[in-house]
Amino acid sequence: MPKIVDHQQYRVELLSKSLPIFVSKGVASVSMRELSKELGVSTGTLYHYFPTKEALFTSMVKYLVSSDAEAIHKLSEESSSIIDIMNFVAGKEGHFLNLMLLAVDVKRQLSDSQELIQLVDESFSAYESALNRFFPKETDGKGGKAFLSFFVGVLFLKSKGDEDTSWIELFEGLKYLGDLFSDKGKNSNSSIS
Numbered sequence: 001m002p003k004i005v006d007h008q009q010y011r012v013e014l015l016s017k018s019l020p021i022f023v024s025k026g027v028a029s030v031s032m033r034e035l036s037k038e039l040g041v042s043t044g045t046l047y048h049y050f051p052t053k054e055a056l057f058t059s060m061v062k063y064l065v066s067s068d069a070e071a072i073h074k075l076s077e078e079s080s081s082i083i084d085i086m087n088f089v090a091g092k093e094g095h096f097l098n099l100m101l102l103a104v105d106v107k108r109q110l111s112d113s114q115e116l117i118q119l120v121d122e123s124f125s126a127y128e129s130a131l132n133r134f135f136p137k138e139t140d141g142k143g144g145k146a147f148l149s150f151f152v153g154v155l156f157l158k159s160k161g162d163e164d165t166s167w168i169e170l171f172e173g174l175k176y177l178g179d180l181f182s183d184k185g186k187n188s189n190s191s192i193s
Contacts, residue, residue, distance in 0.1 A: 011049050014039060015060040023098045027057055027116075028109040058119055064099065065123045068092075069130040076133035082147075083168070085134050089151050090167040097155045099123070124148065150174055 021038045022030060032053050036046040050056035075088055089096060103120045110116050128144040135143025154170055 007049075011059075012063065014041070014046070014049060015056075015063045018056060018060045019064065019095075019098055019102075022057060022060070022105075023101055026109065027102065027105050032056075054113075054116070058115070061099075061102070061119055061123060064095075065126050068095075069126050072127075072130035073133060076130075080134060082134060082171075085131065085147070086167050086171060093155070093158065096151070097159055100152055100155050101159075 017039055018035065021035055025034065030053070032046055033043055035053065035056065036043040039046065046056070050059060072085065072088070075084060078084075103123070106113075106116045106120050128141075128148050130144070131147050132141050132144030134147070150171070151167075154167060157165070157170075
């Protein structure tokens with residue numbers, strides 16, 4: 001009896017397994033042949049699902065970002081605690097670090113590809129929009145952007161090997177800076193733009 005393949009599930013499996021390959025080899029450097037070898041499939045099979053490396057990369061990023069955004073939306077329906085979103089991000093630190101490294105790789109190595117630059121920009125916007133659900137409407141959409149900036153900064157900090165510092169400790173430090181900024185703003189007429 002022939003093996004029945006769920007093509008959509010198999011496609012998703014290929015997308016999920018492609019992330020570490022793109023991260024380790026670089027988006028511009030890796031070939032479809034290398035991808036197929038690392039994925040353990042024939043080149044023909046890979047081309048059957050994705051006509052080009054760029055199509056595979058784009059599909060992978062869109063799938064991963066939409067899965068993350070969906071998980072963040074679900075979390076926001078279950079909880080409004082900033083600690084919960086912090087724990088979610090911390091629990092997927094390696095995943096988010098890989099996505100951030102890919103974004104840097106694209107911006108650095110493939111800046112002439114308007115489609116890939118747009119993909120990176122749209123991905124950040126999707127995360128920002130999902131994160132905005134954790135902040136009051138009064139923040140005018142700035143809460144998600146601020147949190148996204150914070151966690152991208154933490155990922156950079158942790159990428160250099162600073163494994164000991166917890167997300168919560170860093171977030172508490174951010175609160176301290178916010179309090180200092182608020183106190184300075186009360187005592188001075190100068191502004192930062």
